[in-house]
Amino acid sequence: MDNLRNSFPEKNEAELLRIEREFYKHFCDLILESIKAFSISEEEVSKRMIHKNTELFDQLAKQNRSVAAVGGHYCNWEWFGITIAQSIPHKALAFFTPLKSPFWNDKMTKSRSRFGLHMYSIKELKQLNSVVESGLTATMFGSDQSPSNPRKAYWTKFLNQDTGTQYGAEKHAIKFDTAVVFAEITKLKRGFYQTEYKLLYESVEGLEYGAVIELFTKNLEDQIKKKPEYYLWTHRRWKHKRPTDEKFEEEQKALREGRDQRLNPK
Secondary structure, eight states, rough: OOOHHHHHHTHHHHHHHHHHHHHHHHHHHHHHHHHTTTTTTTHHHHHHEEEEEEHHHHHHTTTTTOOEEEEEESOOOHHHHHSGGGGGSSSSEEEEEOOOOOOHHHHHHHHHHTOOOOEEGGGGGGHHHHHHHSSOEEEEEEEEEEOGGGGSSEEEEEETEEEEOOOOOHHHHHHHHHHEEEEEEEETTTTTEEEEEEESSSSOOOOOTTTTHHHHHHHHHHHHHSSSBOOOOTTTOSSSSOSSHHHHHHHHHHHHHHHHHSSSSS
């Protein structure tokens, strides 16, 4: 409720309670659907997660363009992950933060990679980069997660709040000169979803620092405002506050300058 109140100050308590109730109904579905992901068949899950506008990936593949695919924790991102590989011509990649439990880390990794998604731990970033350099890839980013280090985050306004955002998707797009695509997941009805792809940037060359993050954040925010009950409100999205010391401003300036140098090398 704290997250909802801060995100929608214009809504009254009755409206917020309605969103909360609807969220918990969806959240229960999401838990069961995530468990079902361990055993659901490829044929069945493909009926329940439809991918729309995949022609966009076909066009980019013809241009030999790899992709950074950005999305949020909205609707059912687990079923999106296990169906993406068979829906696009690119080799689908994703990297993750390992769970503390080796048992559950192994189970979740195997579940998510059942139908072709290639999973890499953040400790295996060099291996992922090597794969991206070697061929046509689409790398998935859940770019609305709370950053591990707020001093290295990109800070923006998201849902009426000063928000630290992971910079990885933009950094990846710059490093490998990829297109950037937004994956917008909607709930068609209970147990059925659709992912529609939108091209954010065909190229990041010449863009201002933070342009990718800003446009992704705007798209996700617009989506959440339409149907707020499908966002992950139990996540501690705003646990970090923006640092205010002078050293932080110097660090942010160095990050911006480093990014600009990579985009426009001398």
